[in-house]
Amino acid sequence: MPEMIINGLAVNFRSGETVLQAALAGGIHIPALCHHPGLGHFGSCRLCLVEILAGGRPGLAASCSLPASEDLVVETGTERVVRARRVVLGLLLARCPDAKPLLELAENLGAVKFTPRPGDPGCILCGRCVRACRAVGANVIGFAWRGRDRRVAVPFDQPPADCLGCRACEQVCPVNVIKVVEDRGRIRIFPWQSEIEMAYCRNCGAAIGPGVQAGRLQKRFPVEGPLSGLCPACRRRFQAALAGGLVIQPT
Ligand code: FES
Known part of the structure; x- marks a missing residue:
């Protein structure tokens, strides 16, 4: 396997990997x-x-989008890197001053200065939610506007009717600004204002998942007869009973 040098150590990498992945x-x-391992790199933060130091254009580079190569020599903690990271973190904290993960990073790095921007929605524009929604959801989140006004939004700032309620956006948000509230058989996702009805197991009443998603799955992989509308646990129980020739007793 080819090797590159990171912090004076020989590190193996696979073809096509970035310096961040190799590190x-x-x-x-x-x-x-x-960066998210399931979503690839974006290079925004x-x-x-x-x-x-060698093997490329000398200077600072984002390791998540820097291809690893055999002659490359990089350092991850030089004075120059730390100074630049402090500035970057200060800018991110100005957008998102209450984000615990950012505050923890600032504590580790030390000497991070920032002034909160009033009226900021508290998002660092990393694009992870946008990419996750595109990859596993219904592609209802996107970037809107440019420059200082750039933000993540849903079409026309209206609750997106196509949202599946898959919660992928919430899962990948690194600063936890996307919130999901479960309330009386519905889930609400903020800040998108999505509202999705939950589907429940017709036998035990346990929540199966968001109704739109359950409906789509049913359409794509139809389950008919006595096994339809069941949660995985009840389906297994019913399947076992059917295989054994037993009469199914609802719980
Ligand atoms: S992780 Fe590399 S720019 Fe954000």
């Missing part, structure tokens, strides 16, 4: 916010900066 696989920590 993480080699047990070297580099802070990263917009700039927190994953490293300093290139």
